[in-house]
Amino acid sequence: MANSNFYAVCPLGLEELLATELKECGARDIKTVRGGLHFSGSMATAMRACLTSRIASRILMRLASSDYYDEEDVYNFACRTKWETWFGPDKSIRVDVNSHRSPLKSLDFTLLRIKDGICDRFMHFMNVRPDVDRARPQIRVFAYLDERYCTFYLDLCGEALFKRGWRRDKGEAPLKENLAAGLLRLAGWTPDQPLVDPFCGSGTIAIEAAQIACNMAPGLNRKFLFENFSTFERDVWEEILDDARMAVNRHAKVRIAASDISSIVVQKARENALQAGLSNLIDRGDLTFAQGDARAALPVAESGLVIANPPYGEQSNPKSASVASMMKNVSDNLKRNFAGWTAWLLTSDRTLPRQMRLKESRKIPLFNGPLECRFFRFDLVSGSFRKDAPAESDAK
Numbered sequence: 001m002a003n004s005n006f007y008a009v010c011p012l013g014l015e016e017l018l019a020t021e022l023k024e025c026g027a028r029d030i031k032t033v034r035g036g037l038h039f040s041g042s043m044a045t046a047m048r049a050c051l052t053s054r055i056a057s058r059i060l061m062r063l064a065s066s067d068y069y070d071e072e073d074v075y076n077f078a079c080r081t082k083w084e085t086w087f088g089p090d091k092s093i094r095v096d097v098n099s100h101r102s103p104l105k106s107l108d109f110t111l112l113r114i115k116d117g118i119c120d121r122f123m124h125f126m127n128v129r130p131d132v133d134r135a136r137p138q139i140r141v142f143a144y145l146d147e148r149y150c151t152f153y154l155d156l157c158g159e160a161l162f163k164r165g166w167r168r169d170k171g172e173a174p175l176k177e178n179l180a181a182g183l184l185r186l187a188g189w190t191p192d193q194p195l196v197d198p199f200c201g202s203g204t205i206a207i208e209a210a211q212i213a214c215n216m217a218p219g220l221n222r223k224f225l226f227e228n229f230s231t232f233e234r235d236v237w238e239e240i241l242d243d244a245r246m247a248v249n250r251h252a253k254v255r256i257a258a259s260d261i262s263s264i265v266v267q268k269a270r271e272n273a274l275q276a277g278l279s280n281l282i283d284r285g286d287l288t289f290a291q292g293d294a295r296a297a298l299p300v301a302e303s304g305l306v307i308a309n310p311p312y313g314e315q316s317n318p319k320s321a322s323v324a325s326m327m328k329n330v331s332d333n334l335k336r337n338f339a340g341w342t343a344w345l346l347t348s349d350r351t352l353p354r355q356m357r358l359k360e361s362r363k364i365p366l367f368n369g370p371l372e373c374r375f376f377r378f379d380l381v382s383g384s385f386r387k388d389a390p391a392e393s394d395a396k
Contacts, residue, residue: 003028005062006046007153009036010055013366014182018055025049044236046156047226051219051244054181054208056161060142060153068150071104071113074143077150078117079124086154086229087139089128093118094137102145114143138228158225164211165221166276167202168268174201175309175346177218179368180208186364186375187307187344191254194304196341198294198330200258203269205307210278210287213254217244221277250280257300259292266291295329299338306334306343309368312352324355331356334380343378350374 006027010018015032022030025048027039050059063086066077087093095118097111104110118141119129130139140155162178183205189195191213197205211218220241226232260266270289273282281287294310310330311323334343335358345352348371353360362377 003040003042004046005038005040006049006156007036007038007060007062008049008053008056009058009060011035011057011176011179011182011367013364014055014178017182017185018053021053021055022049025052043226043231043233044240047224047237048240050156050161050224050226051240052217053161054212054218055178055185057176057178058160059156061156063152063154065149065151067148068145071106071110074104074110074145074150075113075117078114078152079121081117081121081152083118083121084125084230086231087130088230089122089126089130091138091228092131092133092136093139093141094132094134095141095143097143097145099145101147103147104145107145110145111143114141138225140225154225154229156224156226158223161219163222164218164276166207166272168271168275175204175368177204177208179366180204181212181218182366183307183309183344183346183375184209184212187305187342187377189305189307191252194255194299194301195257196297196300196304196306197256197258197308198260198292198297198306199308199310200260200269200289201265201309203258203272203289205309206256206258206269206287206289207273207276207278209256210254210273210281211276213252213256214278214281215247215249215252216277217247220244220248250277252281254281254286255300255304256281256287257290258288259290259294259297261291261293263291295326295333297333297337299341303340304342306338306341306345308344309346312347312349324349324351327352327355328357331358334378338380341380343380344375345378346373346375348373352376353378 008018012035015037019030019032019037022039026045027041029040031038046059064081068074095111095115097107099107123129142153142155144151162176164177195209200206258269266289273287278287310327353376358378360376361379364375366373366375
């Protein structure tokens, strides 16, 4: 199977984690850029990456690149590109355009010219035009224009890869699944470590961790656009799928405790976990969802990790002052009851350590969607609470 060139998109700050994943899939010539990376490999490598990557948001296959001066050059480039190698006019299409420092005045007009070029080529050679479907296309074309070159890509995925297929109700400001996977990896969590999330929301961190423990490929229950390509080799894909299915271990031992102050939210998180195929872990009590206040959360073992995405100003405005007060109480509880644990908290509020009266041992810049955040690490050592609170004898 001949090698092709690909581009993988991921959340800002997780590029190196994605590079590690893609190497495991057999990717070569990996070049990291901001928000993604370029790599080469066979189509089997790319299909395996779509199925197994927890960090990637999308994987695109590079078709061709050409310099341009105006929209007509881009149109002619679309007419010259051999789209019929990859799909026929019986497939519905969608075109998306992104640019950086492009001199063209209207990307909307450029998009129309690319679409015209694709359809005109099929009309010229086959006398049939493909249908355009913005909502559910069978083929999705991405065009990227910089100041000099236009590059065409085919999307291998369809829906973004962070959509694992289990989320029934997003709730308020959901954490994307691939960012949750990145938090777990950055924190160094492994399935033998107890994990607590006292702000679980829709359950993203807990569910992602449980699926990692069970070695469940994130793309097992979804379809991909590469299945619509004329060159699609179903026997190769079925072999990749079979390997992933056989690798699943639903009897993995793990200890994950997720909670939230809203009983309604907790119930939705539990339903999400069941939808994600984690009923075995829930039935055994290895994965739990409970209503509870983060200010009164308790550890489930002598040591482990707290990994959470607590509410912050953008999510809870105009309640930011009450959030700061709450986080101080959360910190008091962590210091009192979680000695020997390590807490990792994602927030866009850089004053969080000061609010919690804790000194972070590490902070990692990340983006939660458009929000620039910090992933703070706090080492909760024995006796840290007593440093911040007066002793009982002094308080009397």
